[in-house]
Amino acid sequence: MAFDKAYFDAGVSRVGTDCAKWDGMFAEHGDRDMIPMWVADMDFPSPPAVYEALESVLSRRTWGYTLSGRPDAEVLAAYWQRRHDVTIDPAHVIISPCVVTGMKLAVRATTKPGDGVLITTPVYGPFYASIKDNDRKTVEVPLVVDENGRYNMDFAAMEAKMADGSAKAVMLCSPHNPCGRAWTREEMQKVVDLCRAYDIPLIVDEIHADFVFAPGRHVSVLALENLPEKTIMFCAASKTYNVAGLEQSAIITADDALRTAIQKDMNAAGVKGGNCFALAATRAAYTGCDAWLDGLKAYLMDNRDFVYEYVKANMPKIKVTPLDATYLMWLDCSALGMEQQALVDAILKAGVKVNDGLFFGELGRGFIRLNIGCPKAQLEAALERIKTVLG
Ligand SMILES: Cc1ncc(COP(=O)(O)O)c(C=O)c1O
Known part of the structure; x- marks a missing residue:
């Protein structure tokens, strides 16, 4: 076709x-x-391969509890290697429901109530809600618009919020919704270096990664050097392949303690991934589309x-x-x-x-x-x- x-x-x-x-x-x-x-x-x-995968699950005529985990993470890792030139260890992947679930879990795992979380604004509404709903404080650093209408990060203002202790974590949207920016390698590296210098966790929502238009390329935070110990990335097939209604995403962090803390919080609230339709559709999206x-x-x-x-x-x-x-x-x-x-x-x-x-x-x-x-x-x-x- x-x-x-x-x-x-x-x-x-x-x-x-x-x-x-x-x-x-x-x-x-x-x-x-x-x-x-x-x-x-x-x-x-959605792509025909996704449709066929769902049809195949449908044809089973029974949809009991389904195994998920390592094979799904391996498919995800292969996709990110192929499409975005980044190496992800499947052991670092947690399959979760929505990206917004991941954002909230990340805020909870990296900060305490009352802590400030830095966001670069304007930004997708649930960034604010993830902070507020967990009794943290929003630390807004406005993006700066240049003469061409492009939005840029204000690194000096971001650093000031890290240096004075008001930001205990940074949550970034990359690519950025709604400002349409694909952050460059240099820009992303600056954020990484600042967070590393001030020992501040970095949380990056990469749900729109697949939509960076040529000649640009998506630069995943996970492809950079000098990452802060607590770096978390979210991704999903949902936006790209129009399967948001299936509600599956991934939380990725190399930090074992952080993954354990997130898993513990998920268990405590009874939050888990593993819907058999979502798993099959996501695997198909990541392999055949x-x-x-x-x-x-x-x-x-x-x-x-x-x-x-x-x-x-x-x-x-x-x-x-x-x-x-x-x-x-x-x-x-x-x-x-x-x-x-x-x-x-x-x-x-x-x-x-x-x-x-x-x-x-x-x-x-x-x-x-x-x-x-x-x-x-x-x-x-x-x-x-x-x-x-x-x-
Ligand atoms: C930047 C960003 N993050 C997260 C989401 C929502 O993802 P989910 O439906 O998996 O929570 C959206 C949806 O528009 C989005 O634009």
Whole structure:
């Protein structure tokens, strides 16, 4: 099968599947004509190999407790070696439910109640929740936007929070949602070196790793030198292969004591991975879907370039943040001078649901996030509607 433009143009109908993106939107807004460009999953079918793996589990006609562990970790390690040139020891992998579960476990295992956790903002909403829900303190270091609209880390401000003791851990989104940055090797190494120098645990969410667009490459924290003793990375097949509803991810750390602490906390709360459908789908995703992913990335790059051009031509006041990675575009609408709720409401009224910038923190005021993981015709239709408000 060719995973070409025609394949992705065809998309997949998700209406009536209880999916949050479409059915959740219809239920919330009561308008069945709306176009969903919000929550981070895609309107494409998952790869055929994933479908076949699920079909094979389905055909067993019985789904009892299932072995998981070492073989799943080995498949994951082979994938990361092949796609991202990083060596992962399968013994360092914990299969967990969602990445957000991992984030919360990591915060709990590396800090105490009342401790500060440094995040670079704006950032994906659950980063804040992982800290707050565990009675830790959010230490925000704003990303700095340059003259091209690119977001950069403020290393001096990060170091200041480490040096004065206010940050007891650092939690980074790499690639970054919603700012679309793929951090370079040099940038990642600087964070690593700072954490190492101040002996601060480093927690890195790499769920969007597979979406770094050429000529860029994802640089995993695990591929770097001089790692702090407590370094934790999360990854999943969920975003890449559109299997978020199966709820499986991985927590990876080379630190034995940290892995033991996380496992203990998981046991205490009765949290475990091992859903037989999720295991099979993830193994298939990691072994048999490279051509599908390469086709998807080419398609998403076209969608991204289409947004650049469309906005430039039709909504000159809107600044589109350059997208190195992810299928989530960060649009600066502040030049319109609209109040945030009015902005989001006006776009809803025009028939499109996007993410409110405030979901990513106060620095998201004036912004919206647009999900371009959909057939181009859908993207075009949504932009036509958005233009009536932002144009
Ligand atoms: C950066 C980031 N981390 C985690 C998640 C959620 O992952 P999960 O559904 O596995 O908790 C998302 C979803 O959009 C995300 O963008």
